Amino acid sequence: MAIQSLSQDQAPTAQSPATPAATRRRPGALARAVDTTLGRGLIQILAVAVFFASWEIAVDAGWLTEFLVGAPSGIWRVFVKSVLDGSLVHDTWLTVVEAILGFVIGTVLGSAAGLGLWYSVLVARIVEPFIVAINSVPKIALAPIVILWFGTGFISKVALAVSLTALVALIAAYQAARDADPDLQALLASMGASKNRIFRSVIVPSTLPAIIGMFRINIGFALVGAVVGEFISSQAGLGHLIYNASSLYDLNAVWVGLFVLMFVGFLLYHVIDFAERRILPWRQVDTAGSVQV
């Protein structure tokens, strides 16, 4: 219970232990009252409402041109219309399926390869520079080739998402496997465990946190792959919607696509969050006692 907090707004000299009571900062009564799920939610909703209201007002007052930035009322009209005619649901569904398929295939292949490299230090060392080299290419630059190889349909979007996610997964899994505690491995070896057994009992569980952490990054990359694939050539999908609308200067429709994408990404992120809590219960314990700074 010494000095509990040193917040950034205090000068470094303020940490002098001579006056702990003065430097100790507790959240005020207002902060404590608001800091509940409901309180935070209300503030967040309020912030969104203020943002859209000021946008609408700015367009109405003529400070912003609807032609160039769109307007919340127009976005809403486009949204309702495209939900009613079914096109938005179809576009969203298509993009989500492309992204999820790409995510799953890329992540599974990449993680498996990365973990597999643990088996042979020699192979890992030989392959490492190639992985680094391939990874240093902005993978979006592969998009034209992917379209050439896999056509302009559904498969090419999935393939693009795979190409974006697989290497990220590989590197994350390989690094995590390499960092797995050698003492835990030695312990199992001393118990007479085989290499496969050590892989299953130490390498896989100890890399899981890093692999699941990588899921968060990869779900975003998979969406990028799907949307960019649709930009290049497509008949449907959110990327198609955005690209088409922007070439027609239909900014409201562009925003509908963007907001739906944002929502989809947000949702998928939380699905992974949920999965993480189920898969890694041992990481959830004991955060309540940590000191608030």
Added chain:
Amino acid sequence: MDALANGRDVQLALRGIRKAFPSRGGAVPVLDGLNFDIYERDFVSIIGPSGCGKTTVFNVIAGLLEPDEGTMRFRGEIVPGLSGRVGYMMQKDLLFPWRTVLQNVMLGLEMKGVDARAATETARDYLARFGLSGFENAYPKTLSGGMRQRAALIRTLIMDPDILLLDEPFSALDYQTRLYLEAVLLDAVETFHKTVVLVTHDIDEAVALSKRVVVLGNRPARVKAVHDIALNDRSPIGARSDPRFSEYFNTLCGELDIQTRARAA
């Protein structure tokens, strides 16, 4: 005690063990022809100056490192290492954070392919015996350092290993917890008739716990001396209060060339 008095049967014999590690300037010799015996139900401490290769000896015995030269005989039979026959315990508790205490304790039984139900049963018995019942489903993260090390000790004992290999198991603990766990260890060793090889830098611990102390010289290590420790009371506190304790302590300090001016003879 009687097993000690008549015919000390050699359980593990190390002969001419050499080990060098490759490095930039060529191979660095670490073990230079190590010879010593470990008897049945022995309690041997290996001490030596820091960096002399104590842990390398330990890893060779455990079968984690192959010696470049030399042989190991286990009850007369030449063996490459004692992998699967030793219980291994280190300064770090090495509990698997993703396993509960019960699952951690069962680890060795699992590796041996013991049926899960039987393993759970045995693990519960051991936890109860060592005062950890009620913590079966806790994750290691939630336990104190002493409790974690106790769980690690149970995990080592439950496999019923021929030899317990302990590499500074208590050196990260506070003194009280350490004395307590030393007592738990001695008691367990008596009850289960185990042989213990303790690697430590702590002369105090070596004298208090061991029947014999093997002193290694500077790197590349050879056996410099082997001392028999004959204290009447082998409880952690009793041993430390024995009048001969400080005698042994000083002798060993002298062997290690520790300059304390205490022994200016």
